Amino acid sequence: MKQKKVKETYRVNNATISGIPIKIIYLPTDIKNLDYDRDLGMPGKYPFTRGIRDTMYRGRIWTMRQFSGFGTSKDTNRRYKFLLAHGETGLSVAFDFPTLYGRDSDDPISAGEVGKCGVAISSLMDMETLFDGIPMDKVSTSMTINGPASVIWAFYIAAAEKQSVKLKVLRGTIQNDILKEYIAQKSWLFPPEPSMRIITDIMGFAAKEVPQWNTISISGYHIREAGSTAVQELAFTLKDGLTYIEEGIKAGLDVDIFAPRLSYFFNSHLDFFEEIAKFRAARRIWARELKNTYKAKKPESWLVRFHTQTAGCTLTAQQPENNIVRTALQGLAAVLGGTQSLHTNSMDETWALPTEKAVLIALRTQQLLAYETGVANVIDPLGGSYYVEFLTNKMEEEAYKYFDKIDKLGGMVKAIENGFPQREIANAAYQFQKAVEEKRRIIIGVNDLILENEKIEMPILKIDHRVEQEQHKRLVTLRKKRNNNKVQKKLRELKHVAQSKENIMYPILDAVKTYATLGEICQAMKEIFGVYKEPPMF
């Protein structure tokens, strides 16, 4: 097999992957203004640069939480039991596209998409099957759902109640971060204003009824996957978070009640030290803003508690086994950056959803990091490194430049309407592609160290068409068995509350318990709130 040597001269070595210029070596003089107590502090103490807990991983290893879901709720239930049996410590639900868009599996628009990218959940019945035999009081669950988050959360709550689990002990997260949907992930439903109302209702409901629940997972992962730089990921994500703080306060909520239940979700990308610096800068920036700008009094309000996923966009279809290594190094960066929860990608994910074998390797990667390498034994081991402290400062400095730009545009919501973050991301994505095509960035297997006539010999997970047929049948049965008069009554009540200032979670929960479907509930809400349409731009 012909292989060409890497041309050392074109490898970029004087800038991070995001383009921050870097020197060949860093010295004490590069961080001479660093004040330990002011800029770093002890872990568990303001400004939390070194970590949010005073014992970090010695007290509790990060949660091993593999994002997962495909086919029917029965298929995914089986995968969850597999992962839990092999040592994962938290669940994370991936929903299919119809579910992400608030559509039932038998909606005409869902044709061909059911169960392909995640699990199909159209009703409370599907959610009950998803958690069949999984004690919902013992395990915490993160659900990647945004536009229809209120409804899917209601399915989860109702399913837990069916297991006789008290809501006060229910632990988990709904992603529910609509701002980044407009910016990057694009699975919105309603326009910004009603979306914000729903989010503040969710925060209010959680504070009262489900106090251990994380109501938003303010996300940078998708912003990064869409092509942003590390600084853009940091800046846009934190700015989104600060916007939710402002919205919560505007809605009359006490910041110290809802801020502790906001959580974060970052990407762990290829430039090892840049990522670690990014995580540390995130903690320091948020702590400072919440304490000094938003005057939150409880230290819990000042914390960036975050989940990390290794960067899907860095995986290659070519020589896919290399992805195991990429993922391991990205996982390591997340651990050295102090993540509370971690998902490691599987090597086959450029081709399909993970097979059992591939996801087991991904899970073992985390376990190797946790139990064999010793990296979890000392808190913030890179603290004090001239390079890492320099880079942490630099990331913070660059993030504030973006904060200023966004403030000048009138805040994040206006900036999104203006298309500012979307344009920044599209530009960064294009520049990155150009760098790859001009070989200023090497991707092994893609533009260098290529295997000619490579044959990929790897089993791929295939989603059967029977999934769609099964879902259709289930919905037919569901609609026959339930009391359709009750369903219609509850949907009418929901529409009524939607037009008022009352908390919308209560009527959603009522409708869910009558076995109204996701599509039916979302349609009722769409009739009141309208539908968001994005102006196409590239």
Add this chain to the structure above:
Amino acid sequence: MDKKLRILVAKPGLDGHDRGAKVVARALRDAGFEVIYTGLHQTPEMIVQTALQEDVDAIGLSILSGAHMTIFPNVLKLLKKKKVFDILLFGGGIIPDEDKKALSKLGIGKLFGPGTDTTEIIDYLKKYFKIVSHGDTENTED
């Protein structure tokens, strides 16, 4: 007469992953094509309607959601129904090799997967429409 080729880049179905489609759209535009980008959540009907309205030469579908075996044939069927036989239907995304072969048998053009250089797509279109590489468009009609 110099006529720029018109390419419609479309995101059909519910798939919201548009990083690739946007990069391709921009690369095609920078290479001298006229590019219309549909934005997200297009149905086959919307795509074909736009294609006809905009009088495009080719439609590129970007599908990463696994729905390609439903969507590509649907768009092709619609084009045939409207008696449109001279628009090239091509695309890319996450499409396993065996599905690529099956779609090719239906008459669908080249499908570009992860890791593709945009210059590959540009060269394919130029070759297909017989464009001379220094930007002149030559019609090889008899």
